Amino acid sequence: xxxxETDVAIIGGGPAGLAAAVEAxxxxxxxxxxERDDSLGGILQQCIHPGFGLxxxxxxxxxxxxxxRYIDVVENGGIDVLTxxxxxxxxxxxxxxxxxxxxxxxxxxxxxxxxxxxxxxxRGAIKIPGYRPTGVYTAGLAQRFVNIEGFMxxxxxVILGSGDIGMIMARRLTWEGATVHGVVxxxxxxxxxxxxxxxxxxxxxxPLYLSHTVVRVHGKDRVTGITISKVDENWKMIxxxxxxxxxxxxxxxxxxxxxxxxxxxxxxxxxxTNGPVVNQFLSTTINGIFACGNVLQVHDLVDNVAVEAxxxxxxxxxxxxxxQVPTSMEKQIVRVSPGNGVGYxxxxxxxxxxxxEFIEKAGSMRFSLRVRKPMQDxxxxxxxxxxxxxxxxxxxxxxxxxxxFKIKESIKDFLEGLxxxxxxxxxxEPKNKQPGKRERD
Amino acid sequence: xxxxxxxxxxxxxxxxxxxxxxSIHVKRLEDGTLSIEGNQCKRGYDYAETEFIEPKRILAxxxxxxxxxxxxxPVRTDEPVPKEKLDEILDFLANIKVKAPVxxxxxxxxxxxxxxxxxxxxxxxxxxxxxxxxxxx
Ligand SMILES: Cc1cc2nc3c(=O)[nH]c(=O)nc-3n(C[C@H](O)[C@H](O)[C@H](O)COP(=O)(O)OP(=O)(O)OC[C@H]3O[C@@H](n4cnc5c(N)ncnc54)[C@H](O)[C@@H]3O)c2cc1C
Ligand code: SF4
Numbered sequence: 105x106x107x108x109e110t111d112v113a114i115i116g117g118g119p120a121g122l123a124a125a126v127e128a129x130x131x132x133x134x135x136x137x138x139e140r141d142d143s144l145g146g147i148l149q150q151c152i153h154p155g156f157g158l159x160x161x162x163x164x165x166x167x168x169x170x171x172x173r174y175i176d177v178v179e180n181g182g183i184d185v186l187t188x189x190x191x192x193x194x195x196x197x198x199x200x201x202x203x204x205x206x207x208x209x210x211x212x213x214x215x216x217x218x219x220x221x222x223x224x225x226x227r228g229a230i231k232i233p234g235y236r237p238t239g240v241y242t243a244g245l246a247q248r249f250v251n252i253e254g255f256m257x258x259x260x261x262v263i264l265g266s267g268d269i270g271m272i273m274a275r276r277l278t279w280e281g282a283t284v285h286g287v288v289x290x291x292x293x294x295x296x297x298x299x300x301x302x303x304x305x306x307x308x309x310x311p312l313y314l315s316h317t318v319v320r321v322h323g324k325d326r327v328t329g330i331t332i333s334k335v336d337e338n339w340k341m342i343x344x345x346x347x348x349x350x351x352x353x354x355x356x357x358x359x360x361x362x363x364x365x366x367x368x369x370x371x372x373x374x375x376x377t378n379g380p381v382v383n384q385f386l387s388t389t390i391n392g393i394f395a396c397g398n399v400l401q402v403h404d405l406v407d408n409v410a411v412e413a414x415x416x417x418x419x420x421x422x423x424x425x426x427x428q429v430p431t432s433m434e435k436q437i438v439r440v441s442p443g444n445g446v447g448y449x450x451x452x453x454x455x456x457x458x459x460x461e462f463i464e465k466a467g468s469m470r471f472s473l474r475v476r477k478p479m480q481d482x483x484x485x486x487x488x489x490x491x492x493x494x495x496x497x498x499x500x501x502x503x504x505x506x507x508x509f510k511i512k513e514s515i516k517d518f519l520e521g522l523x524x525x526x527x528x529x530x531x532x533e534p535k536n537k538q539p540g541k542r543e544r545d
Numbered sequence: 546x547x548x549x550x551x552x553x554x555x556x557x558x559x560x561x562x563x564x565x566x567x568s569i570h571v572k573r574l575e576d577g578t579l580s581i582e583g584n585q586c587k588r589g590y591d592y593a594e595t596e597f598i599e600p601k602r603i604l605a606x607x608x609x610x611x612x613x614x615x616x617x618x619p620v621r622t623d624e625p626v627p628k629e630k631l632d633e634i635l636d637f638l639a640n641i642k643v644k645a646p647v648x649x650x651x652x653x654x655x656x657x658x659x660x661x662x663x664x665x666x667x668x669x670x671x672x673x674x675x676x677x678x679x680x681x682x
Contacts, residue, residue: 142614152619152667154603166605166621166667172649175669251607254616279606279635299561303602306559307628500565 106209110136110184111424112417113200113213115191115366118146119406120397120413121219122174125183127417128217133424135183136211138202140190144178145171146221147398148406150248153272155299159407170406191220194370198392214424215392217416218380220363222398226356234320239327243269243357247276256280258353262330263287264318268296268404268504270357275304285349286311288318288332290339293478296504297404318354319346327352360402367399373432376442377401381452383432384469386416387423391431394420401450401472404506408472415467422465429462430455438488438522442473443531445482447503449473454528456519469511469518473530478502481535484509489526493518497535558596560589569593601625605667608638608653613645614673620653622662633658645672 112128114121117139129135143149148156151167158164161173178185189204200211224242241249241257247269249255259282263270266289274284287305292315294301305312313332319341320331334345362379372388373381379400380388387394396416397409423429430436436457442449450472458466471486471494479501486494496509511518522528555572569583571593579597584590595601603625607617626634634657643653647666654664 149668152607152621153605154621164603166619168619168668169621169649172667172669251619252615252617254607254609279631298559298564298566302559302561500563502564505564 106207107212108136108209109212110134111214112136112217112420113138113211113215114217114219114417115194115200116146116219116221116397116399117141117144117185117187118219118221118397119148119171119174119409120221120399120416121146121217122171122178123410123413124217124219124394124396124417124420126174126177126181127414128421128424129181129183131418131421131425133421136213137178137183137185138189138191138211139185139187142188144175144185144187147244150244150251151272152251153276156406159405160410167406191366194366194393196371196390198370198390215394215420217413217420218367218388218393218395218399219397219413219416220366220399222360222362222402224356225359225361232318232321234322235324237321237323237325237327239323239353240321241353241355243267243273243355246353246355247273250276250280256282258282258327258351260285260351261353261355262318262332262349262351263355263357265289265357265359266291266294266296266301266312266314267357267359268300270355271296271300271304273355273357274310275308278308278310284308284310285351286313286332288313288316290315290317290335292337293502294504317341321354322348327354330354360398362399362402364399367395375448375450375452377448377450381432382450383430383437383453383455384451385419385429385455385466386412386451387419387429387431389431389433392420392423392429394423401448401506404504408506408508411470412472415470419466427462427465428459429466430458436524438524439527440471441527441529443529445475445477445479445532446530447474447476449530454519454522456522456524458519460516463515463519469515470508471510471530472506472508474503474506475501475532476503479532479534483533483535484530485533486528486530488522488528491521493521493528501532556597558593560584560592562588562592571597573597600628602628602631604631604634606635606638608664609642610647610670611642611644612672613647613670615670618643618647618653618670619667620664621667622657623652623665624662626657626660626662630658630660638664645670 111133114137148167148171154164156165156170191202193201261284319333322329329350333341375381394416396413432453437453558569560567572580605621610618649669651666652663
């Protein structure tokens with residue numbers, strides 16, 4: 105078996121892996137990126153639309169262009185890269201096994217950064233009755249076909265799910281000469297960004313069927329059409345509202361889930377995002393294993409991926425240099441739990457027992473979360489028991505837009521104000537809170 | 546002047562500048578000025594104004610490439626182009642072919658259709674002489 109040694113091994117060469125690698129290298133570590141695809145860049149290589157890097161580079165870059173900026177730094181920065189190499193397993197003792205054309209490689213690394221991204225939910229995950237004819241694809245796979253491989257998977261489309269990838273594909277397919285008969289969304293609001301609804305659907309008069317779902321896929325060998333139906337607030341179909349739409353292809357854009365097979369095998373605890381549990385240092389429950397990017401939580405802005413990944417890269421580097429970075433399993437931890445209106449919060453736990461000189465090194469205390477549904481005029485608050493730790497007013501919040509905030513006061517004071525037995529709660533509070541009336545989720 | 550003429554044009558615009566997503570109603574009045582209502586801030590006003598007078602977009606698509614490891618190279622306009630020109634540009638690009646190597650940022654078409662905007666490559670693709678199909682045979 106081939107063997108390699110390094111200080112920081114990074115699994116996945118998407119934007120998260122690349123940013124983490126650059127940062128770890130800047131901290132003087134030997135870094136190895138392991139990527140299963142034949143090029144670096146991850147999912148960005150197929151996201152050819154502009155809108156990436158608005159915050160980081162102050163420019164509206166296309167996905168591959170954004171990736172290229174990092175790839176250039178990686179290639180000139182003395183970072184080792186193994187492409188066409190897939191990580192199969194990290195054992196609980198942190199032994200890493202990967203496979204390439206040359207066989208199995210055993211990689212021994214002082215620390216590991218998980219940056220495997222996410223995968224798309226498929227039809228099995230959402231259960232639509234009917235045969236399994238050709239012509240049902242996930243939107244991301246179709247994106248790859250059309251944008252990289254130059255192959256159109258159909259001519260008459262319907263898209264299930266109004267996530268950003270689905271809406272962006274609606275416009276893309278229209279440009280390539282296909283007809284998109286509609287985007288069907290089970291929620292009463294679009295699940296992607298407003299910007300994408302306006303520029304990808306409204307601009308091309310593509311109907312958006314809100315509070316609708318696909319109830320049947322017709323066709324035996326190839327899709328010949330679908331039936332959609334209106335649903336009530338409990339997502340039950342309303343009889344009599346069915347409508348048949350002629351099409352040869354159905355794209356599914358019904359959500360992304362962190363790629364977590366390897367994380368699980370390594371023995372790391374998972375959280376409700378399906379990614380690993382992490383603390384404020386993005387350390388999993390295993391010593392020396394860190395996580396960032398979509399493998400941790402599905403991001404909507406690549407700029408946020410980069411910020412998170414740089415932090416993971418830096419902490420992995422410090423760990424490799426012998427700094428004791430607390431894991432999210434240690435004794436002195438307090439849980440961070442999502443309260444009213446909040447789907448999840450990262451970090452999942454906060455370590456209290458942190459050496460003072462390390463507080464400085466580790467950088468800011470950053471929280472990210474998503475709300476459960478669109479809301480107006482609300483506060484995002486954080487508390488520990490009765491003590492308010494953070495509060496900010498938002499005119500509008502949507503599940504499609506991740507909310508990020510930082511603790512402004514000194515982190516030392518913040519940590520000292522926490523109590524090990526009292527979980528921290530992050531929650532939504534309506535501005536004009538009426539006593540006795542609670543927001544329903 | 547006898548009676549007020551009805552305004553010639555009006556449009557409902559969803560503001561995309563911030564997540565609030567205000568519905569902005571824009572109307573051209575008979576004296577040629579615009580009435581803009583429904584925005585909650587100046588940025589929304591400006592957005593609605595441009596979107597009404599001359600909506601522009603960055604166009605991103607692919608063009609065919611020879612001698613690279615993939616058949617397409619992603620491209621975009623280096624500045625926003627009038628929305629009504631998008632179809633024409635897409636048709637034009639559908640008939641173009643380039644050869645590897647191409648570097649990210651290379652200008653592949655100057656002043657597309659006589660506009661100010663150039664078409665630039667958004668991916669670096671080197672020459673991949675080992676044509677995969679040929680190798681397998
Ligand atoms: C189909 C799809 C389309 C998207 N489109 C958009 C969009 O249009 N706009 C937008 O803003 N965001 C989009 N996103 C979100 C986008 O993924 C993030 O902004 C960003 O790319 C996440 O970066 P990442 O590095 O965490 O993940 P990725 O970019 O997914 O990178 C993960 C990398 O890890 C590699 N990998 C995974 N497992 C292994 C393994 N076992 N061994 C070795 N390598 C491995 C993968 O090949 C991949 O290169 C999309 C996501 C998906 C899934
Ligand atoms: S008008 Fe102002 S507040 Fe309303 S969506 Fe536009 S930018 Fe936001």
